[in-house]
Amino acid sequence: MSEPFEPKIVAFVCTYCTYAGADLAGTSRLKYAPNVRIVRLPCTGRISPMFILKALQKGADTVLVSGCHPGDCHFTAGNYHARRRWTVFRALLAFTGIPEERIRFSWVSAAEGAKFAEMINEITEQTRKLGPFTQYQELQKVIETQSTY
Amino acid sequence: MGIQEQYRSEAAALLSSGEVKLVIGFGEGSTADRRRPLFARTPEEAQKFVLDAACIANLSTYLVTEGLLSDGKKVAVFLKPDGIRSVNILISEAQLKPDQVVILGYAIDKAEITALEGRNISDFSLGEEIRSHTPPPHILQEAERIEEMNPAERFEFWKAHFSKCIKCYACRQVCPMCYCRRCIVDVNQPQWVSTSSHTLGNFEWNIVRAFHLAGRCAACGACDRACPVNIPLRLVNYRMGKEVIDAFDYCAGENSSQKPVLASFKQDDPETFIL
Amino acid sequence: MAKIGVFVCHCGENIASMVDTGTLVKAMSDHPGVAICNEYKYFCSDPGQETVKRAIREHNLTGVVVAACSPRMHETTFRKACAEAGLNPYMLELANIREQCSWVHSEKNQATSKAIEITRSLVEKVKRNNELKPISVPVTRRALVIGGGIAGIQAALDIAGAGREVVLVEREPSIGGHMSQLSETFPTLDCSQCILTPRMVEAIQHPKITVMTYSEVEEVEGYIGNFTAKIRKKARYVDMSKCTGCGDCIQKCPVKKIPSEFECGLGKRTAIYTPFAQAVPNVPVIDKSRCTYFKNGKCKICEKSCQIDAIDFEQQESVETFEFGAIVVATGFQIQDTSVYGEYGYGKYKDVITGLHFERLASASGPTAGKIQRPSDGKEPETVVFIQCAGSRDPSKGVKYCSKICCMYTAKHAMLYTHKHHGSNSKIFYMDIRAAGKGYDEFTRRAIEEDGADYLRGRVSKVFEENGKLIVRGVDTLLGKPVEVAADMVVLATAMTPQPDAKQFAKRIGIGYDEYGFYNEAHLKLRPVETAKAGIYLCGACQSPKDIPDSVAQASAAAAKVLGLFSREQLEREPVVAAVGETTCAGCWGCVYACPYNAIEKKDITDRNGNLIKQVASVNPGLCQGCGTCVTFCRSNSIDLAGFTEKQIFAEVMAL
Incomplete structure (x- = not known):
């Protein structure tokens, strides 16, 4: 372990609010940690639990899901459906030992560039403290060892 | 008359009257304490039904067998409260039509088997109980x-x-x-x-x-x-x-x-x- | 075999100063499936776009990734370029390495490796993009304008003036809205009725405008260009086609003491009534809850008095359905219930009134024929205290926002009062004088300098009665002293609030609203008259407190948006819509419930003889807006969303 740990954060965001908020952080030249990778979806309603699992598989140490504030969804109700889904999925992951701090949720509007930047910094710092999510990533290493015999 | 005999004759009657085309229940299993599903299409077959404390499987799963109910005919099935609950969910998800399912309900309390009142799903109000x-x-x-x-x-x-x-x-x-x-x-x-x-x-x-x-x-x-x-x-x-x-x-x-x-x-x- | 072109834009220095574009180009050139990778100073420029087009032709590219700014900035630009070079415009992705990379990071190595990952994941996505065709939908070129106040009237007149049909719906018996209640209007002191009535008449006489008064929009379905609205026409009990507006019935009606809503309770009306003399249409309605016949089964005096048999007690309410291409919402405002200010004595003392009451007192057609008289005893007040921000800018009791019009109308009230009653004395408690607008500051200065309005900066803590006077106790913060004024009348500048049913109505037609119930525009600055729901526009005080000039300006703006939409027969829509895989759909209808647009229907799958085999979900691409909520719900993965397919996102995530 020569290199210091750099967290990898994958963010699934809706294009109308949080993606636009992230753009606003850019046009406002707000600086934040470079650890986040953004995947743009039309709506939080489109964000499937499978995306989160795949992001974790590909080495995400924390996954962020973010969309429009309640009442502001471009599609009127996509975020309400998403909220229910995340309530349940989050409980499921917690019960199976995936720490709640690894899966984060937020509402960031198109006007909240500063909130986005601050949040990414905060999540990056928190993830740095949590350390790499090796527990999950090692599930794959088992494959490699299994495939040798 | 015990509940097993009662349900045997009821199943036979449902079949002989033609009200249902099939009754799904339990038959003898490979060992004394195991039961396997039994699909009765004739009154005679209905006489082989067993109903005792070993009948714990949720037979509602057979109701969603692809094509089983597509002819519009009815099927009767032995169900515990959890099976009835499954039927409620299946109806709400449009996988079953309420009129196509005749329920032969029973409950197990330790070794005791009791019959449940009602034959149609609408006869059972589970709300309080399952909560x-x-x-x-x-x-x-x-x-x-x-x-x-x-x-x-x-x-x-x-x-x-x-x-x-x-x-x-x-x-x-x-x-x-x-x-x-x-x-x-x-x-x-x-x-x-x-x-x-x-x-x-x-x-x-x-x-x-x-x-x-x-x-x-x-x-x-x-x-x-x-x-x-x-x-x-x-x-x-x-x-x-x-x-x-x-x-x-x-x-x-x-x-x-x-x-x-x-x-x-x-x-x-x-x-x-x-x- | 994928042949992807990757084009790395420097955006001048914007990207190149923080992202090592050379390294990015090198990394992408080596990536499987990338046929060509270039960098250039400005790909959005003409020569830049030419480079992209040439590469598409020369390399027969199957997909393009432009690593540059946000897709919200230049997606359209590069889609067009792709199309011009013969590549389907949806075979393009923009890798956002400016707003979400170079501009927000300060360490070049990290920014560069982030840019590589962003671009790589979109190369993997674009490899799985499908060729899509925009969806074209017909446009019904008829507009629905909801609300017949000045904003709605203006919007209707502008749309109709351009030759398009309009249905103008108003729930009150007459159009005109709040403006018809006003006496004079700031800053010119035009008589409100005098400038409004011609517009009302023009609207009702316009061959392209159908005015439906005493009607409400019950339900709106559909989408831009293709709305269906159900409009409920309440029973008027007067045959509109016969009534000549002679008013005989009103004269004869024995129930005369009903407080008039139009007069804010300062005047009376009959059970069969028109809200005001200039009402348009000039056809009365029978207030069923007050009518003696409806209550006791006996009377019908109005029927007997009507010489043309226009009274029809048997009339029923009816629901009519219309098709519309666009909707303008102009549902207006109400004033805040002042009862929250118990300390100001509203409701307790008859001579504590609201600004709207004052308008009626000052109006030549009002209950006092324009004389300012106290509601309690009809005497002319010598001293009037005006309390501004009685509700506005008061987060603890009233509303947080500024109602915008009160500074102006209070100055106007003080002025009118002085004009009508020389030697009178008006005292105005205020927080700030907000008089931004053409001729506005001059107007308030005039009130102070020429008409002697006495402005006291400070809040009022209490109003109480003593020896027949209303004692107004407050503070003058400029002098730093408590003050007491013995007034004959107190006028509260109450806050402008949304209609009480604004939120329910917004839900019914599917538009957003803020914490108060004012309707949300799509973008506060750049799209102020559009809602987030395409094809529905806003104008007037339903969006935020506004005065007449602003309402009218916004109404014309909304009309321009509607006419822009109506300039086309067909609309092209993004083809980002969901589709169901019928073979695997289990017909659980979860997607049908989840869809915010009711765009998913149940579809019968039958055999050759027409026997039903099963029912599956089926997406109506005309209604689908492409949120993808159904896709995520579907357990069997039987629905997919064009442009954001499962395959595309899987590839994008797996390449991160």
Whole structure:
């Protein structure tokens, strides 16, 4: 372990609010940690639990899901459906030992560039403290060892 | 006349009158304490039905056999309250028509079998009963024990269990809610769930199945019993059921006109975890 | 075999100063499936776009990734370029390495490796993009304008003036809205009725405008260009086609003492009534809850008095359905219930009134024929205290926002009062004088300098009665002293609030609203008259407190948007819509419940003889807006969303 740990954060965001908020952080030249990778979806309603699992598989140490504030969804109700889904999925992951701090949720509007930047910094710092999510990533290493015999 | 004889003759009568085309019940099993499903199409076959404390399977799963009910004819089925609950969910998800199912209801209390009043799904009001229904003490204790662990321990607990999974899909096969014509695990474009028998894929499969059952599970425990490697699947499903009650005041299978919990919402649903 | 072109834009220095574009180009050139990778100073420029087009032709590219700014900035630009070079415009992705990379990071190595990952994941996505065709939908070129106040009237007149049909719906018996209640209007002191009535008449006489008064929009379905609205016409009990507006029935009606809503309770009306003399249409309605016949089954004096048999006690309410291409919402405002200010004595003392009451007192057609008289005894007040921000800018009791019009109308009230009653004395308690607008500051200065309005900066703590006077106790913060004024009348400048049913109505038609119930525009600055729901526009005080000039300006703006939409027969929509895989659909209808647009229907699958085999979900691409909620719900993965397919996102995530 020569290199210091750099967290990898994958963010699934809706294009109308949080993606636009992230753009606003850019046009406002707000600086934040470079650890986040953004995947743009039309709506939080489109964000499937499978995306989160795949992001974790590909080495995400924390996954962020973010969309429009309640009442502001471009599609009127996509975020309400998403909220229910995340309530349940989050409980499921917690019960199976995936720490709640690894899966984060937020509402960031198109006007909240500063909130986005601050949040990414905060999540990056928190993830740095949590350390790499090796527990999950090692599930794959088992494959490699299994495939040798 | 005992309940077994009563239901035998009732099944025979349903068949001979032509009211139903099939009665699904229990027959003798391979050992004295096991029962296997018996599909009776004639009054004579109905005489082979067994009904005792060993009849614990949730036979509603056979109702969603593809094509079984497409001719519009009726089928009768032996069901415990959890099976009736499954039927409610299946009706609310448009997989069954209420008029096509004749219920021969029974309850098991220790070794005692009692008949349940009513034949049509609308005769049973389960609301109160299933809301107050708690899983067997050993499940509850185990669930509590897991909740008390720290995340890393929980992860190791489930990793140990899921690593045993051989992806035989017996849990899916036996579950009345797994009626999809194609399961997500069988989707390979893209391959959301890794299919080879390693722990990552096992983890994904079991998480996805639990998620798909959230707010839909009748808590019959069939998956748990079916699992050949003894993964305590009931625990996860119990936890999901608890979540939808606590968060959304939603109890799956209370009645047959519920909207799916994850396809509906309230504007003031809880969201304490969202920044 | 994928042949992807990757084009790395420097955006001048904007990207190149923080991302090592050379390294990015090198990394992408080596990536499987990338046929060509270039960098250039400005790919959005003409020569830049030419480079992209040439590369598409020369290399027969199957997909393009432009690593540059946000897709919200230049997606359209590069889609067009792709189309011009013969590549389907949807075979393009923009890798956002400016707003979400170079501009927000300060360490070049990290920014560069992030840019590589962003671009790589979109190369993997674009490899799985499908050729899509925009969806074209017909446009019904008829507009629905909801609300017949000045904003709605203006919007209707502008749309109709351009030759398009309009249905103008008003729930009150007459159009005109709040403006018809006003006396004079700031800053010119035009008589409100005098400038409004001609517009009302023009609207009702316009051959392209159908005015439906005493009607409400019950339900709106559909989408831009293709709305269906159900409009409920309440029973008027007067045959509109016969009535000549002679008013005989009103004269004869024996129930005469009903407080008039139009007069804010300062005047009376009959059970069969028109809200005001200039009402348009000039056809009375029978107030069923007050009518003696409806209550006791006896009377019908109005029927007897009507010489043309226009009274029809048997009339029923009816629901009519219309098709519309666009909707303008102009549902207006109400004033805040002042009862929250118990200390000001509203409701307790008759001479504590609201600004709207004062308008009626000052109006020549009002209950006092324009004389300022106290409601309690009809005497002319010598001293009037005006309390501004009686509700506005008061987060603890009233509303947080500024109601915008009160500074102006209070100055106007003080002025009118002085004009009508020389030697009178008006005292105005205020927080700030907000008089931004053409001729506005001059107007308030005039009130102070020429008409002697006495402005006291400070809040009022209490109003109480003593020896027949209303004692107004407050503070003058400029002098730093408590003050007490013995007034004959107190006028509260109450806050402008949304209609009480604004939120329910918004839900019914599917538009957003803020914490108060004012309707949300699509973008506060750049799209102020559009809602987030395409094809529905806003104008007037339903969006935020506004005065007449602003309402009218916004109404014309909304009309321009509607006419822009109506300039086409067909609309092209993004083809980002969901589709169901019928073979695997289990027909659980979760997607049907989840869809926010009711865009998913149940479809019968039958055999050759027409026997039903099964029912599956089926997406109506005209209604689908492409949120993808159904896709995520579907357990069997039987629905997919064009442009954001499962395959595309899987590839994108797996390449991160």
